[in-house]
Amino acid sequence: MTQLNIQLLLTGNELMTGDIVDSNSAMIAQQLLPLGLTISRKITVADDLNMLANEIKSISEQADILIINGGLGPTVDDLTAQALALAMNSHLQQHPQALEHLTQWGQQRGITLDQANLKQAMLPAGASIIDNSIGSAVGFACHYQGCDIYCTPGVPKELAIMLEQQIIAKIKQQVPHSVHYQVKRYQVFGIGEAKLQQMITQAFPQWPAEVLLGFRAASPMLELKLSIKEQQAQPLLQHWQEKLFELLGDHILTTIDNDMPTMAQHVIKLLTAQGKTLTTAESCTGGMIASLLTNIAGSSKAFEAGFVTYSNEMKTKMVNVSPKTLTAHGAVSEQVVLEMAQGALSQADADYAIAVSGIAGPDGGTAEKPVGSVWLAWGNQHQLNSHYFCIKGKREYFQLMVANRALDLIRRQLINSPQTPFYFD
Amino acid sequence: MTQLNIQLLLTGNELMTGDIVDSNSAMIAQQLLPLGLTISRKITVADDLNMLANEIKSISEQADILIINGGLGPTVDDLTAQALALAMNSHLQQHPQALEHLTQWGQQRGITLDQANLKQAMLPAGASIIDNSIGSAVGFACHYQGCDIYCTPGVPKELAIMLEQQIIAKIKQQVPHSVHYQVKRYQVFGIGEAKLQQMITQAFPQWPAEVLLGFRAASPMLELKLSIKEQQAQPLLQHWQEKLFELLGDHILTTIDNDMPTMAQHVIKLLTAQGKTLTTAESCTGGMIASLLTNIAGSSKAFEAGFVTYSNEMKTKMVNVSPKTLTAHGAVSEQVVLEMAQGALSQADADYAIAVSGIAGPDGGTAEKPVGSVWLAWGNQHQLNSHYFCIKGKREYFQLMVANRALDLIRRQLINSPQTPFYFD
Structure with missing residues (x-):
């Protein structure tokens, strides 16, 4: 089968002005990787209703999956729901589940919901909810022009929970098993990326092409990744993992399942x-x-x-x-x-x-x-x-x-x- | 005059896989800000020749300025020059100045240039050079479909030098003084974004449209931004700034010049x-x-x-x-x-x-x-x-x-x- 065309649309004035650096798209990419999926294109625009709606329209024509990140907050410059409704020629309506979520969220914090808060329950007609167990904004999903559209919050922790608990599972259903390859991740301390790469190259000049090496800096830790694209490379993965453990000893703190422990x-x-x-x-x-x-x-x-x-x-x-x-x-x-x-x-x-x-x-x-x-x-x-x-x-x-x-x-x-x-x- | 339409095109597989987080576009945005310029749209794609060429073609139709970042290196997946030539229906040719730069760069390091290095001197016909005083890759600029296209390296230090020493100065020539608008930023503590928005709306229902309000969460602080697009709005900015200070008192810690103090x-x-x-x-x-x-x-x-x-x-x-x-x-x-x-x-x-x-x-x-x-x-x-x-x-x-x-x-x-x-x- 052909690879799914997955695109990201990030929204936020602060992303355009350079006031914040986008780390969310890296998080999304990392979560898609174990499914063998990559993001083909990523668009970032300011909080502008028409620009957002135009991008959504044009991306949904090309892509199988569109993940929108940001613009779910309570303020006037949070425009994702509105832009999506505009792009789909649809309208916003109060979503009962979203309202319930907001009400509970407010109650737990002793906050009376105001108009700004209630705006977060106004979603495009037909949208389905993506739960947010820690924040006020629910995520939501729509289907338009053959494209699955997931709207996610800009707050990294809330995005992480939605990806892990719901979105990745939904996307996984669209991927046939043969595409899944295996990724093993290890937490390393005390050796920087360049040095580690050099140590591995020197110690193992015969490292096989089937076992891909990857690194991700997560200061002060480092994530070391081994991945294979084919099931038959499994014994190789096993063998070279053991070699790595011999080389690095107690510098490997743990294999990583979900979060990196500190x-x-x-x-x-x-x-x-x-x-x-x-x-x-x-x-x-x-x-x-x-x-x-x-x-x-x-x-x-x-x-x-x-x-x-x-x-x-x-x-x-x-x-x-x-x-x-x-x-x-x-x-x-x-x-x-x-x-x-x-x-x-x-x-x-x-x-x-x-x-x-x-x-x-x-x-x-x-x-x-x-x-x-x-x-x-x-x-x-x-x-x-x-x-x-x-x-x-x-x-x-x-x-x-x-x-x-x-x-x-x-x-x-x-x-x-x-x-x-x-x-x- | 209308605001210049400035767009960024970032290229790099590592940006798509999440292995590195893009901080270059923030750097570019921060350098443009003092000119009153903002980036309207940012596209990130993998190192794919046709995708790159298509994006260049379509962006150069809309934008006044396109800054391309990445893809200037010596390896086969560095495709910017090739993609730009393809987009412009042009061809690559060896650029004498680029060759001279590379030769000097090699001599200083005792490196004999190989084919991969020499590739970095192959630029689209008619390109002009942007000097790189610290790295092997020169930057270059082209003009196509009314759009100024600047090609810059992915290495942050090299990008910084090119921006500071050359590119920003060139862009500045295109900006008449009257376009510069003013931004005032204040550091606020103790009030969240939604609450602050609500307080301001309630206290000042007559807030003028000429003074734009913006917020940026920088937990545990909040950045409050007032901006104007026209010089004649300056007295309004002054007046409403004072009103805000009255409303928020010592919750405003300081006006922000560069970094936010903790x-x-x-x-x-x-x-x-x-x-x-x-x-x-x-x-x-x-x-x-x-x-x-x-x-x-x-x-x-x-x-x-x-x-x-x-x-x-x-x-x-x-x-x-x-x-x-x-x-x-x-x-x-x-x-x-x-x-x-x-x-x-x-x-x-x-x-x-x-x-x-x-x-x-x-x-x-x-x-x-x-x-x-x-x-x-x-x-x-x-x-x-x-x-x-x-x-x-x-x-x-x-x-x-x-x-x-x-x-x-x-x-x-x-x-x-x-x-x-x-x-x-």
């Missing part, structure tokens, strides 16, 4: 399973490690206390770092992070501790300790480890990488990994 | 200017407030210590909350956050403190204190304030909003605002 999720899961607690003493990451951990629901079982000790004085006062050590070695030193970890362990009465001290920049570097220098200590009462890294990049990147490496080092200790990690930007 | 940036800036320090005692936000503050370069002057006191025991041990208070009122109570703030102030010897305790969910709610309940305390030794909020939404949203409201309340205290804030989702 590094903090891996750590909280391990701590909870082992009934252990973790504490943090942070200087240059300033609470980011604690924040990443407590973002996770249920983290309170594993995390009771964190110390943000930005100044020397507070390192002494809060986690008992000796003023002598600070004077002798400086705040960014192995001795200081070891004392910070020790002090945090005893102050918080925790099983494990992470301590970090470094120079996030842009100022504060010296010849001996340049911006990007960081000492990490991690471990428990029996085994405290420490390591120095120099992580070049902007402040934000530095903090994110330090926080994630620190969590990764604790993760490796929690799984008793005998492997020494290697980290490449 | 709430933490506002707070750090105020603290630094006043020579004051801030400390945090966080339960339900788990370090997020400290992390937001220490994300800011130079924050160490204003922030020395933060306490993440997730458990009751740690609230007592780290910031001296009395066990009696915890037993009598529970961890999520006015009394506890006031004691947390007081304890943090004295432990960190800081001028200001923020304390938060709440139920981030999804578990832990009761009938009396449902998920989303949070008590905040903020202030200094002379004036400690407290407030209860109930913020519905997922854990992540809850933490982000609590952290930002807490910072906003400190910001208001630092600017001695007499206004009482109102917060709407």
Whole structure:
């Protein structure tokens, strides 16, 4: 059979002005990939009723599937329903299910629906609803000129849920099984895309053409993808997956089914399973490690206390770092992070501790300790480890990488990994 | 005169598969904005010769300016020059300047040019060169069907240089001064897009059509935009801007010139200017407030210590909350956050403190204190304030909003605002 012609229409003034960068179409493309489907054409226009209606008309003449993203909100510049009705020579009418959804949504939040909200229940006649379990705007689907049209919200999380729970399943019904190829996705930490590509090319010059390699940066993680187009390539996929696991060891955190877990999720899961607690003493990451951990629901079982000790004085006062050590070695030193970890362990009465001290920049570097220098200590009462890294990049990147490496080092200790990690930007 | 019709054509398989997210079109849009120009339509297609040629043909019929991005590289799937020649019924020929550029580029790198490299010197007949001072691919421009066509490289740095040094200047020549319209952007906190739209409609039913209202969600902030298309609307813009300031008061944090400052940036800036320090005692936000503050370069002057006191025991041990208070009122109570703030102030010897305790969910709610309940305390030794909020939404949203409201309340205290804030989702 011929490949389905799938097109995207994205709407939003903010997409045209460059105020936001579109990541939704990448999400849609990634979700279609396991079905062997690709998007053939993508149009982005501002919130203009006539332009939208014209694009919808012309795309629906060519395409089998049109996914419209954006323009479902409550404001006057949210025009998707209206434009679709115009394109189809149809009209808007209040959709009972959409109204019910909005009413419930309002009730849960103690909000009385106003005209702007109620506008979101006005859909083209004949549209069917696509549920939105987290936001006010329902999605909807229409069929016009032989084209299936799906209207989806611009809010990435809401789009993700609609794709996963409903739209992809509907599109799947149109794809015969022979087209489905298999995709395996792995979560990798500590190696950048270019470096990983190079490592694989060097280690496996005989890598087979049937097993396609793909990468997707999802900072600070990387997604590594293996895919095959034919069922008979399955044994090859299996074989080369094992080779990859040998090469990358504990840099592969997990195979990915749906969402990528964060590094903090891996750590909280391990701590909870082992009934252990973790504490943090942070200087240059300033609470980011604690924040990443407590973002996770249920983290309170594993995390009771964190110390943000930005100044020397507070390192002494809060986690008992000796003023002598600070004077002798400086705040960014192995001795200081070891004392910070020790002090945090005893102050918080925790099983494990992470301590970090470094120079996030842009100022504060010296010849001996340049911006990007960081000492990490991690471990428990029996085994405290420490390591120095120099992580070049902007402040934000530095903090994110330090926080994630620190969590990764604790993760490796929690799984008793005998492997020494290697980290490449 | 009428607004120039500017369209973009982006090419690249990796843009269609979602392996990379397009940020180039945002860059182009941002560069056009100061000329009062916007992009009316943006098309993205895979590296397919016929599709590209068809799009070029049809866009050049409608548009005054077409910027093509991508497809200038040395590989077989770089098809822009070929597609453009096909669209214009022209042919490719070796361009002497392009060849010279390539030869120099190769010499500087000690690379002998191969067939793939030399392909980059094959341009449509009559094309003029756009210099590339950092990469191998030159850009080029053609004129066809009344449309100026600029072909630019996909590598962001190379695109940036071509835009800044050459393309924007050429486009500017086509724009008479009178077309420049004015945009004013304001940063708003505490009011969602739908609510703000409603407030403005209700307060100002006579809002003039010449002053366009726009919104852009940038959670947890909102960007409010006023724009005019004609110079003579300037007094109207001025007048209605003042009206908006009256209506929204200190919910408007700043007018935006380039980047939106974060709430933490506002707070750090105020603290630094006043020579004051801030400390945090966080339960339900788990370090997020400290992390937001220490994300800011130079924050160490204003922030020395933060306490993440997730458990009751740690609230007592780290910031001296009395066990009696915890037993009598529970961890999520006015009394506890006031004691947390007081304890943090004295432990960190800081001028200001923020304390938060709440139920981030999804578990832990009761009938009396449902998920989303949070008590905040903020202030200094002379004036400690407290407030209860109930913020519905997922854990992540809850933490982000609590952290930002807490910072906003400190910001208001630092600017001695007499206004009482109102917060709407």
